[in-house]
Structure formats: C-alpha cells, structure tokens
Amino acid sequence: MFLFDADCGFCTRCSELLERASAKGAYDVVAWQDADLEAVGLTPEQCQEASWFVSKDGSLHRGSDGIGRALREGAIGLRPVGVLLTLPGVRVLARAVYRWVARNRHLMPGASDKCRMPEGGR
Incomplete structure (x- = not known):
C-alpha cells in the first residue's frame, strides 16, 4: 500500500501518476487519512x-x-527506475531531493497552502 497526503494537491497528483504507472493489483494507493495507520x-x-x-x-x-x-x-517497465532509486549513490541524492520537495510542496504545481509541512516538519 502506498500512503500519501490527500490534503496536499501536489501529493494527490503524484499519487495518481503512481497509481496509473503501477501494475494492476500490485498495491493500493491510499490517502493516509483513509487508512488504518x-x-x-x-x-x-x-x-x-x-x-x-x-x-x-x-x-x-x-x-x-x-x-x-x-x-x-x-509495472514491469518501471521496475528498473525503482531499482535505480535504491542504489547507494542515487539513494542519497533521491532522499535529498525528496526532502527538498516535501519542504517545498506548497510551491509545486497543483499545490495549495494545505500542502505546507507542519511546523518542525522535515
């Protein structure tokens, strides 16, 4: 199951792309607000x-x-991208990019003020 923030327009759009790119039935894409955390x-x-x-x-x-x-x-065609993201050097870069995007998601296309990270968020 992939969990995303439904209060964030940018996160919702990204999760929709992930859902379309995933293999049918491989996993569910769910708003964390609707999940049993x-x-x-x-x-x-x-x-x-x-x-x-x-x-x-x-x-x-x-x-x-x-x-x-x-x-x-x-989806089988995207599996190499997933493997690439886990390679040691790429993983460090991917984590840094993710942190930057997470902190600035309120500035991304489709975002709103609800996308702002909570105070003290990483």
Missing part, C-alpha cells in the same frame, strides 16, 4: 512528513525509499 504501525505525524509504502510483509519504506519500492513492485 495503527494497523500498519504509523502515526498521522509521520504521514504528514512523508509518503510511505507498506510492503506485503508489513515493512515500512519512507519517502523516496517508498517510491522506489512502489516502482519496484509495480
């Missing part, structure tokens, strides 16, 4: 700070690591 071991605060991918085995993958994992488990 306690059942997967997450808090609303964690979900406000980043998107999450919950693997079938229950393991949690945050931010760019979660996007990479979702791509690896999705």
Whole structure:
C-alpha cells in the first residue's frame, strides 16, 4: 500500500501518476487519512512528513525509499527506475531531493497552502 497526503494537491497528483504507472493489483494507493495507520504501525505525524509504502510483509519504506519500492513492485517497465532509486549513490541524492520537495510542496504545481509541512516538519 502506498500512503500519501490527500490534503496536499501536489501529493494527490503524484499519487495518481503512481497509481496509473503501477501494475494492476500490485498495491493500493491510499490517502493516509483513509487508512488504518495503527494497523500498519504509523502515526498521522509521520504521514504528514512523508509518503510511505507498506510492503506485503508489513515493512515500512519512507519517502523516496517508498517510491522506489512502489516502482519496484509495480509495472514491469518501471521496475528498473525503482531499482535505480535504491542504489547507494542515487539513494542519497533521491532522499535529498525528496526532502527538498516535501519542504517545498506548497510551491509545486497543483499545490495549495494545505500542502505546507507542519511546523518542525522535515
């Protein structure tokens, strides 16, 4: 399951792209506000700070690591992109880019003031 912030227009648009790119039935793309967070071991605060991918085995993958994992488990044509995001050098860069985008998501296309990170957010 891929969890995103439905209060953020930018996050919603990105999750729609991920859902279209995923293999049918590989995983669900769900707003964290509609998910049973306690059942997967997450808090609303964690979900406000980043998107999450919950693997079938229950393991949690945050931010760019979660996007990479979702791509690896999705459509066969995008699996190499998911693998690329997990390579050591690329992973460091992907995490930095994700943090920057998360902090600035309110400035991205389709965003609104609701997209702002909570005070103290990373």
